[in-house]
Amino acid sequence: MAHKALVEELRQIVGKANVLDSGVDMQLYQYDAYLEERRPDAVVFVNSTDEVAGVVKLCNKHGVPFVPRGGGTNLSGGTIPFKGGVVVEMIRMNRILEIDRPNLRARVQPGMFNLEFGNTLIPLGYQYLPDPASQKAATLGGNVAENSGGPHCFKYGVTTNHVMGLTVVLPDGQVAKIGGKAPDTPGYDLPGVFVGSEGTLGICTEAVVRIVRLAEGVKTLLANYDSIDEGSETVSAIVAAGMVPATLEMMDQLVIKAVEESIHCGFPLDCATVLIIEVDGLKDDLEIQTQAIVDLCKSHGAREVRVAKDDAERAALWAGRRGAFGAVARLAPSYLVCDGTVPRTALPKILRKVAEVGKKYNLQIPNVFHAGDGNLHPLILFDWRDAEQKARVMKAGMEILQLCVEMGGTISGEHGVGLEKIDAMRLVFTEADIRSQVLVKQAFDPRNLANPGKMFPLPEEVRRAA
Numbered sequence: 204m205a206h207k208a209l210v211e212e213l214r215q216i217v218g219k220a221n222v223l224d225s226g227v228d229m230q231l232y233q234y235d236a237y238l239e240e241r242r243p244d245a246v247v248f249v250n251s252t253d254e255v256a257g258v259v260k261l262c263n264k265h266g267v268p269f270v271p272r273g274g275g276t277n278l279s280g281g282t283i284p285f286k287g288g289v290v291v292e293m294i295r296m297n298r299i300l301e302i303d304r305p306n307l308r309a310r311v312q313p314g315m316f317n318l319e320f321g322n323t324l325i326p327l328g329y330q331y332l333p334d335p336a337s338q339k340a341a342t343l344g345g346n347v348a349e350n351s352g353g354p355h356c357f358k359y360g361v362t363t364n365h366v367m368g369l370t371v372v373l374p375d376g377q378v379a380k381i382g383g384k385a386p387d388t389p390g391y392d393l394p395g396v397f398v399g400s401e402g403t404l405g406i407c408t409e410a411v412v413r414i415v416r417l418a419e420g421v422k423t424l425l426a427n428y429d430s431i432d433e434g435s436e437t438v439s440a441i442v443a444a445g446m447v448p449a450t451l452e453m454m455d456q457l458v459i460k461a462v463e464e465s466i467h468c469g470f471p472l473d474c475a476t477v478l479i480i481e482v483d484g485l486k487d488d489l490e491i492q493t494q495a496i497v498d499l500c501k502s503h504g505a506r507e508v509r510v511a512k513d514d515a516e517r518a519a520l521w522a523g524r525r526g527a528f529g530a531v532a533r534l535a536p537s538y539l540v541c542d543g544t545v546p547r548t549a550l551p552k553i554l555r556k557v558a559e560v561g562k563k564y565n566l567q568i569p570n571v572f573h574a575g576d577g578n579l580h581p582l583i584l585f586d587w588r589d590a591e592q593k594a595r596v597m598k599a600g601m602e603i604l605q606l607c608v609e610m611g612g613t614i615s616g617e618h619g620v621g622l623e624k625i626d627a628m629r630l631v632f633t634e635a636d637i638r639s640q641v642l643v644k645q646a647f648d649p650r651n652l653a654n655p656g657k658m659f660p661l662p663e664e665v666r667r668a669a
């Protein structure tokens with residue numbers, strides 16, 4: 204369809220001011236937090252389910268691809284318009300529609316930022332648990348589409364464990380409600396299918412999510428170690444002792460240094476690793492849990508264990524952890540965030556291997572990770588202006604994922620497949636496994652218009668022609 208005619212029809216649906224198509228604007232929407240770029244033909248700001256349905260129907264009528272976009276913070280190229288088409292920007296659908304306290308549910312629009320939602324609940328005595336470190340800028344719709352995790356997901360589960368129902372605009376423009384407030388709905392578990400589908404099955408325009416009461420008390424600990432092995436062994440020891448802290452996060456020396464220099468949150472500069480451990484629950488039990496964890500940290504080699512004495516100190520520790528990716532940007536012009544998982548007992552081994560990969564490819568690789576989940580994030584530093592370096596980085600990243608798989612883990616803990624890990628899918632799935640997922644895609648989206656070219660390793664010529 205001619206570009207001008209498409210833009211004109213889009214303007215009739217959402218209003219003139221809500222459609223962008225200038226070269227400069229398209230440049231702003233050609234990238235996200237991954238390393239690829241591709242220009243869309245138009246960007247549309249939507250305000251309601253009806254508008255989304257109108258836009259998608261139009262795309263379907265003319266065979267134009269569409270790509271939903273929230274905050275654009277995903278790290279796997281999920282919002283890159285691989286085949287061009289229309290970017291559907293959800294950020295203005297950002298209201299809380301209902302907080303249903305007796306049923307512990309909330310109805311929210313997908314463009315709401317995760318942190319803003321959480322901050323609205325806190326004064327009411329409630330919380331929404333999935334908390335990606337990007338929560339200031341990541342939307343709930345993006346969280347749903349990526350099945351995002353976060354520090355508190357070790358104890359409480361990732362996004363899919365907190366999404367009960369969704370309103371979705373299907374790729375032909377029909378509006379469907381899947382799941383709902385009730386704990387179980389008859390038929391297929393379609394919210395389970397949609398969560399983590401990365402915009403390839405349609406667009407979520409409303410979500411029913413689980414909220415919970417705030418814990419009566421919280422304690423946050425910082426444990427410092429002279430070796431990464433001791434820190435990792437503590438993580439396994441805590442879990443083996445039958446304890447499930449709310450968070451078990453870890454950072455290595457390079458990350459600690461970058462964070463401390465940018466955020467000044469009180470991390471010691473001379474240790475090899477720190478663990479940030481948080482326990483929550485009934486006040487009466489907190490002291491017992493905390494002491495047991497302090498003892499385990501010490502018996503596994505911790506040099507010092509500090510318990511945050513007040514909310515300000517606790518907030519500073521979390522600012523350090525949540526600011527880690529940003530702080531690492533001080534170390535190099537670019538970095539690739541790997542997102543593999545291993546059984547948590549394999550952490551010491553995989554971290555040694557990651558260091559070997561760094562040496563082999565002559566690349567610096569700081570590490571920050573959700574240690575409790577065995578979800579590592581090696582950050583491979585480089586300069587994007589150097590094509591040879593970038594090629595080395597991509598090889599190193601793939602090799603790390605391969606190692607994760609060899610150790611019994613997988614290729615993504617939380618950042619999705621997007622464009623980045625299409626080839627890595629073959630490390631964990633057979634052709635038949637992949638085919639079973641493609642069948643789901645084809646059932647929802649027979650014309651392959653919803654975020655095409657993502658997730659599945661189709662033969663390159665088919666993928667490009669699709």
Ligand SMILES: Cc1cc2nc3c(=O)[nH]c(=O)nc-3n(C[C@H](O)[C@H](O)[C@H](O)COP(=O)(O)OP(=O)(O)OC[C@H]3O[C@@H](n4cnc5c(N)ncnc54)[C@H](O)[C@@H]3O)c2cc1C
Nearest residue numbers: 273274275276277281336337342344345348351352402407
């Ligand atoms: C500094 C930093 C820290 C991060 N930390 C974490 C972390 O701790 N845990 C974690 O899991 N991730 C993390 N991420 C990755 C990222 O923030 C998450 O994937 C997040 O959920 C993306 O949200 P978004 O609104 O930015 O989505 P986008 O990047 O805009 O979109 C992500 C995907 O969702 C699809 N999508 C967006 N909205 C919708 C919708 N309404 N309906 C259907 N599909 C939709 C898009 O098409 C795309 O495929 C981090 C990223 C950064 C930059």
